[in-house]
Amino acid sequence: MAPAPLPVPAPAAGAEPRPPALLPLLLPLLPLLLPGRAAGLEVQRKFLSPTLTNNFALDGPGSRVYLAAVNRLFQLSGGELTLEAEAAVGPVLDSPLCHAPQLPQASCEHPRVLTNNYNKILQPDPEQGVLVVCGSIYQGLCQLRSMANISAVAVRFPPGGSDSVAVFPSMLNVAANHPNASTVGLVLRRGGGGGGARLLVAATYTGFGSPFFPRNNSLEDHRFENTPEIAIRALNARGDLAKLFTFDINPSDDNILKIKAGDKARHKLSFVRAFLQHGATPPARRPYAYLALNSEANAGDKESPAHSLLARICLGEPAEATLNGSGETKKLTESYIQLGLRCGGAADAFTRLVSVFPARELLFGVFERAGAGGGRGRPQSALCVFRFAEIEETIRAARNSCLVSPAAGMVTVLDSVVQGTGPACEKRNIQLQPEQLDCGAAHLQHPLAILNPVTATPIFTYSGLTAVAVASVHNYTVVFLGTASGGLLKINLDSTMKVISRRSISVAYGEPVHPIMQFDPSDSTYLYLMTSYQVRSSVLNKPVIGAQHAFDLAQSWEQKGTIRFSLMVKAKMLRALAVTGLSGEVPICSPALIIQINGTIPNLNGTDISCDYGNNIRTVARVAGDYVNQFIYCSLLPREKYPAFPDDQDHVVVETSLRVNSKNIIRANFTIYDCKRIGNIYPTRACTSCLSARWKCHWCPSAYSCVSNRSQCEDALRMEVSIAPRLPAPMEPMPTGVSQNIMISLANATFAKVNEFLKVLFVFCVQLHTSEKSHRFPVNLQLKDKPDRFIDSPEMMTVEVYNCATGSADCSQCLGREDLGHRCLWSESSSSCRLQTEPPQVAEACPPPEIRKVRPEGSMEGAGSVAWREVARGAKGGTGCTVLPGAGVVCQTGEAAEAFSDVVTVNVSREGRSRERYSYVLPVVQSIAPLNGPKAGGTRVTIRGSRLDVGSELRVLINSSKQCTDLSRTDSSITCTMPAAELTAAVPVCVQFENKSCASHNITFKYEKNPVISDINPKKSQISGGRIITLEGRGFGLVQNVSMAVRGIGREHTRCKVHTDTAITCPSPAASNVTAGTKPAPVDFYLNGRLYADERSALDEEMYPEEALHVSKFSLGYYADPQFSTAKKEKWIKHHPGEPLTLVIHKEPDSLGLESNEYQVKIGLISCEIQIVSDKVIHCSINESLSSSERQLPVTIQVGKFNYTIAMLHLGGGETAIIVSIVICSILLVLSVVALFVFCTKSRRAERYWQKTLLQMEEMESQIREEIRKGFAELQTDMTDLTKELNRSQGIPFLEYKHFVTRTFFPKCSSLYEECYILPSQQPSSQVGSQVQETHPLLVGEWKVPENCRPNMEEGISLFSTLLNNKHFLIVFVHALEQQKDFAVRDRCNLASLLTIALHGKLEYYTSIMKDLLVDLIDASASKNPKLMLRRTESVVEKMLTNWMSICMYSYLRETVGEPFFLLICAIKQQINKGSIDAITGKARYTLNEEWLLRENIEAKPRNLNVSFQGCGMDSLSVRAMDTDTLSQVKEKILEAFCKNVPYSQWPRVEDVDLEWFATSTDSYILRDLDDTSVVEDGRKKLNTLAHYKIPEGASLAMSLTDKKDTTLSRGKRALTMCFIWNQVLPTDESVEHKKSHRQSHRKKVLPEIYLTRLLSTKGTLQKFLDDLFKAILSIRDDKPPVAVKYFFDFLEEQAEKRGITDPDTLHIWKTNSLPLRFWVNILKNPQFVFDIDKTDHIDACLSVIAQAFIDACSLSDLQLGKDSPTNKLLYAKEIPEYRKIVQRYYKQIHDMPPLSEQEMNAHLAEESRKYRNEFNTNVAMAEIYKYAKRYRSQIVAALDANPTTKRTQLQHKFEQVIALMEDNIYESCSEA
Secondary structure (H helix, E strand, C coil): CCCCCCCCCCCCCCCCCCCCCCECCCCCEECCCCCCHHHCEEEEEEEECCCCEEEEEECCCCCEEEEEECCEEEEEECCCCCEEEEEECCCEEECCCCCCCCCCCCCCCCCCEEECCCEEEEEEECCCCEEEEEECCCCCCEEEEECCCCCCEEECCCCCHHHCCCCCHHHHCCCCCCCCCCEEEEEEECCCHHHHEEEEEEECCCCCCCCCCCCCCCCCCCHHHHCCCEEEEECCCCCCHHHCCCECCCCHHHHEECECHHHCCCCCEEEEEEEEEECCCCCCCCEEEEEEEEECCCCCCCCCCCCEEEEEEECCCHHHCCCCCCCCCCCHHHHCEEEEEEECCCCCCECEEEEEEEECCEEEEEEEEEEEECHHHCEEEEEEEEEHHHHHHHHHHHHHHHHCCCCCCCEEECCCECCCCCCCCCCCCCCCCHHHHHHCCCCCCCCEEECCCEEECCCEEEECEEEEEEEEECCEEEEEEEECCCEEEEEEECCCCCEEEEEEEECCCCCCCCCCCEECCCCCCCEEEECCCEEEEEEECCCCCCHHHHHHHHHHHHHHCCHHHHHHHHHHCCCCEEECCECCEEECCCCCCEEEEECCCCCCCCCCEEEECCCCCEEEEEEEECCCCEEEEEECCCHHHCCCCCCCCCEEEEEEEEEECCEEEEEEEEEEECCHHHHHHCHHHHHHHHHCCCCCCEEECCCCEEECCHHHCCCCECCCCCCCCCCCCCCCCEECCCEEEEEEEEEEEEECCEEEEEEEEEEEEEECCCCCCEEEEEECEECCCCCCCEECCCCCEEEEEECCCCCCCCHHHHHHHHHHCCCEEEECCCCEEEECCCCCCCCCCCCCCCEEEEECCEECCCCCEEEEEECCCCCCCECCEEECCCCEEEEECCCCCCCEEEEEEEEECEEEEEEEEEEEECCEEEEEECCEEECCCCCEEEEEEECCCCCCCEEEEECCCEECEEEEECCCEEEEECCCCCCCCEEEEEEEECCCCECCCCCEEEEECCCEEEEEECCEEECCCCCEEEEEEECHHHCCCEEEEECCCCCCCEECEEEECCEEEEECCCCCCCCCCCCCEEEEEEECCEECCCHHHHHHHHHCHHHCCCCCCEEEEEECCCCEEECCCCCEEEECCCCCEEEEEEECCCCCCCCHHHEEEEECCEEEEEEEECCCEEEEEECCCCCCCCCEEEEEEEECCEEEEEEEEEECCCCHHHHHHHHHHHHHHHHHHHHHHHHHHHHHHHHHHHHHHHHHHHHHHHHHHHHHHHHHHHHHHHHHHHHHHHCCCCCCCECCHHHHHHHHHCHHHHHHCHHHCCCCCCCHHHHCCCCCCCCCHHHCCCCCCCCCCHHHHHHHHHHHHHHHCCHHHHHHHHHHHHCCCCCCHHHHHHHHHHHHHHCHHHHHHHHHHHHHHHHHHHHHHHCCCHHHCCCCCCCHHHHHHHHHHHHHHHHHHHHHHHHHHHHHHHHHHHHHHCCCECCCCCCECCCCCHHHECCCCCCCCEEEEEEEEEECCEEEEEEEEECCCEHHHHHHHHHHHHCCCCCHHHCCCHHHEEEEEECCCCCEEEECCCCCCCCEECCEEECCEHHHHCCCCCCEEEEEECCHHHHHHHHHHHHHHHHHEECCCCCCCHHHHHHHHHHCCCCCCCCHHHHHHHHHHHHHHHHHHHHHHHHHHCCCCCCCCCHHHHHHHHHHHHHHHHCCCCCHHHHHHHHHHHCHHHHHHHHHHCHHHCECCCCCHHHHHHHHHHHHHHHHHHCCCCCCCCCCCCHHHHCCCCCHHHHHHHHHHHHHHHHHCCCCCHHHHHHHHHHHHHHCCCCCCHHHHHHHHHHHHHHCHHHHHHHHHHCHHHHHCCHHHHHHHHHHHHHHCCHHHHCCC
């Protein structure tokens, strides 16, 4: 049997109860790890945080708790969670785009705003005494604060003043800088003090490209270079601060793990926890650091298909480390290895890790399944257990597989990290040592990722689990699980990890529990946890039985019984054992008895139950009673098997256990007693011992014996007839050896010769001796004629004999014995104490007394009782003191003027002084909580202050008259119960010490009106009780505790729960002794322990106190328990497993009026879902499969506490074969009967169906024919109409060259920061044609740098510009950057564009550089596949070529291609606007893209409107619109008509104008998309159209600019209603589908594919414009031949000839990739690069089809088209061959042009440079290029040294000069922003 845990002592009387517990939550829970009610979870402490909590941590011994919340830090005491210190750490002015201000001379161009500080790391380092605190502000800056006082900064970093050190961003950017980005940290230690401290940090990437990066006007990313995902940083706070937070291993790259820029989108990491763990397998139990994380990698990623990952890092040798530290660190990348964790099967796995907890050799993890909503919409979650031994073995096998015996698909090298070695796993002829298998080595591949995850089966599932903590007791594992709803679950697991019991507690309702929970290091029975606003500790009360018994009880009874029963059993331990209706005490002579076990008995059918008495003695037990009142009984063990009585006892205790299936689950004791043994045990007091025994014994005088049965003696006596003698007067003490007479008087004595009671006086002369100080001799009276009989006394008569010579070592002790009646005298001559024979002549005096102890402290006002122990006391009394018996003195102190302490002086004939000092202190009262309560009293208040435990007497007076009762106090608090008050008012609270003045000032308590209970519902309950009664009223927020009692049914009080200020719920008590249907019983409620009475009743009691009787306002009627039965009242129900089950339960009529939610039906342990409840029938169903080892399951229904088994469900059956045979025969018979009928009717039905089908086909054919005819007519007329409309004279809105360049060179910037390039909207009436302000940094006229930095900066940039103009340097520079793995494609394109801007003034030099780089690219491509060259833009030179083509082709684009291109765009827009357009989806009747085709036959009629508008230079126009247009679409057409000669950036927005219709000369209406007249169908509003307003042809409208305030309101209204509106096509969702189909059943059904003919119609209309555009692109003007194209094509042909490339297709592909696909396709898809126009999504889709046709025309591969090919390829498939001929002719014309000399080309380039001189700020471009030079400084220097030419010309030294010149001015601070 396992030993029982030590019980928790109950609080002493008067002691303060532990105060309540933290909200965001830190809970210390005392989790006694055993199940049972006595082991229930209980919140022990909490601390409330004013802001959202983030982290908490404990110091080493657990004496302090550190809590980090948003903007706040708290230091709490470990036991009480009281506040010791706090610090404010936010909000601060910050920007995620700026460096931390701690960086010296850091500046930022972005505005800083007030930003909250979210804590990311909170890690204590006890050896250094610092607390590492990292927040989200200042790029994740960390502080080192003092662990002794968290408000003090222990080490200021970066240090200021004279101690300043060089600080880099990587030292400051430690944690994630976003509230929602994860960060975990862990303090590591090598040993030997603070010098070995390191900090392991893992943080989610929040830089550019992540969802956490803000959208702003800068692409600068401070995170990528400075904040790796995983790093180990130096944490030596006592050493060189220049190394603090640096990556502490050289080279630092080996101590960080950073994902490449291009792979960050595929590997989005979120970290869960970092923890230390020793190896699981000996002998090498080396320390490891583990990281638990989640990865959003693609499922097909070869590196990590698992979503939940566990990464491991080796820390050192086991001999060098403990769990709190580690040995010498391995390089992070050498030992790093990760593997997946999968909870569940591959198909139904819980994929996201939520929380982990390492427990020795096991790792517990909580996982959730994304998207699978559980209860209340929370994700379904599960608990899984992994073994560290399996994890370590998997790692060893993976390393062996990678390096010794490679196995496909097992492990791979992580090539997504910057530090990856690169080579894949390959076999080597090496033998790996055990250390290398565990931790890798520098010469081995690393880091590694294991492909196959470690899998575990969920052992527990629940909705919304958020945290886990684990402890072990004996052979059982106890798991604590936090939930998203603020609950805490405790589940018990056996050695096989099966759940055997479960408990729960609500910690903080609605606040999720933080993923990390911690046990108290000093007392593992406390668990700290945190919620959103609290930190709490909870406690488990200890059980009163052994640990093994508690587990057996849970395991056996909870599996077969109900939780209610097991809780009751564990609370009472079955002490309710009754023996034949008597108590548990049995006389030895009793006949055979029955033991009865009462309680809620579970179903025990099929179990073996007995009563076990130990020593293999058992009796059979049986279950009796009805279903409501069941009990277990068994026979008491036989008389001959009673245990033997001990010699000195009259009873023996027999231990009885209830045994179920060979396991004892509960126990109880009963006593067997023997009255006859009492006389033998107490021979001198036989009679009184018999009559005063706790057993039912009788005294028999005639037999002089004690009997248990009165029938055994005729004159038996009980205690009511006393025969005991009366005690004599107290006898004086006798000195030893002196003869003295003693007298004893006897009463009620009887003698054999006298038949009456006598009073007798006896006188004895005795001489007694003792060598002790004092000894009491017993006095017994023995009958002379019967020496074995005594005359006994109720109390022992004694006489005291003393010896003066013993026990008095000094004068004080000798003379002090006079108080005890000892006549002793001190002899100075002999220094001894002797007997005083005669009175002394002179009073004796003793030396001064010695004071050894003084207690307690006193208040300054005095009057306290002071007690001290003294020794040398020679006289009685003293000033103000009363001498008490013994060696002590008590006196009352006086007042003190001020607080002080001094010794205590006692004058007892001589003066004695105490060794210790007595203190006068001043108690301070600070506050009271709660501040208010009901005037009925009972509120439990806590008064807080300091030194509140002084003095001997304390009173708390309320309003100077009434006392606060039930006082308990500590040094800092007083707790008491408030008395009642007559009035509602704020009353003073006076705390009196020693009945003096109040120690409290301005402390008040407000009495509020009493809570009012207005009604209770329901007013009926079943006799079994448990029905939930709801109390309605007000003022319940003042109530601390509520209980309910019903008179006449017993004394049971049920505990109630306060929900809101107006609602309380109480379970009704059971009423077994009440007859059903009797008069309703009065109900009493106790609020705060006070009996509730309404105001009227209280007034009556005051007026008529003699008749005062509490009359309850409420009553509760008790009725018989509801009766249930199955539909046919059968007791057995047969059911086949695997099939759904529906039960119909009949309910007998009752008067309870039960609601449906009050019923609970269970089959075994599975709940049956109730679907229908009526007065007589209950329907419930179970969809899941029922299975059980037992073939029978009870069907029980529960209402409150009433639990009734109505039937037994029998699973399966042997009659299946018979039933199947009968069914088959029946089916054959039915089929033979039905066959004839089917045969007769089949032909007629087929004929009717065929006729109906013919009619449908004819109707569909007619519809298709009509649609094709319409499409053909449109095709013939649209071309003419559109050409006519476009014959208008207007200016083409070309963008200026500088804007064309910035948009083409930096296209991503254009999409990210649209305001940089799209011109601001201006009012047409006043600002049409105003000059657009330059906003791009490269277009700014002046280089903005601080003036103090300008001279050196300009000199540095000038020197750098000189280097860039050196051809050798520039080529080496570009190649060096391209060789860097982390120099991403985005960086290469950016560098190319910056070089183009910087060298724009020297295009001839730029062209030569480009050609040299192209030669290198051609050389690299020629050896592989030359056809792939220039296919993409992946290198610097390819982007340089794109920019070069853009510059050289701009003039041709503007002068030749611009007009046909613009006309094509206008034609597309006009054609789209000609038909119906759905305003919500954007789909239109006319389009080139199938996805944007409106597949509905909606008739639209044109409307010519006369519109007046004061803007864009015209007053009124006739505008054409469609009657299906919404009002916003009409506005767009009006604006296009008025502003057609104005650039789009200067148009008013649709939201900024109002449209008014003048229906008559007096009536006008404002036309809006949505208003009160909008049509509503199926809960959706339809947008208003011209047809909706019934606007006629030629109507007069006026458009005007609207008020800005109204515009905002209108846009907001439209945004709110967007989800519920529609325009042309009603959305088809399931909620309205049946209504729509019914409503539209009369409409003609048309195949959507017939509308594809409209694509041909639109194509035919636009064909002329498209042909004109292609001809313009692919033609050569005689006056302006394409010089640059000719020059570049000749260069390509020359290079192909040099390399022997003769394939014409290869040369064709090179030309196509360099000009049509690189330049023209980009322009065709992005007209906004050329024109100031509005490119809508629909126009973009149409242009994509055109661009695809252009790409196909330039391609050489034949198009393999069919009926399944996409329409964007099919649409122009017929024209592609003609276009290809044009392309080939164009290439031939270029080839036939006369060649250009270098001088001619240089002249042309120089002219282009001169034409656009001073358009760009080259200094800014140079500065941006320098950033790359600075980042890769060492690599560039190495490349310059390796190149003979640059080394000979010492370009590397010049480059170093540039770096030195720039860095002397701390360039990063001056100009990087």
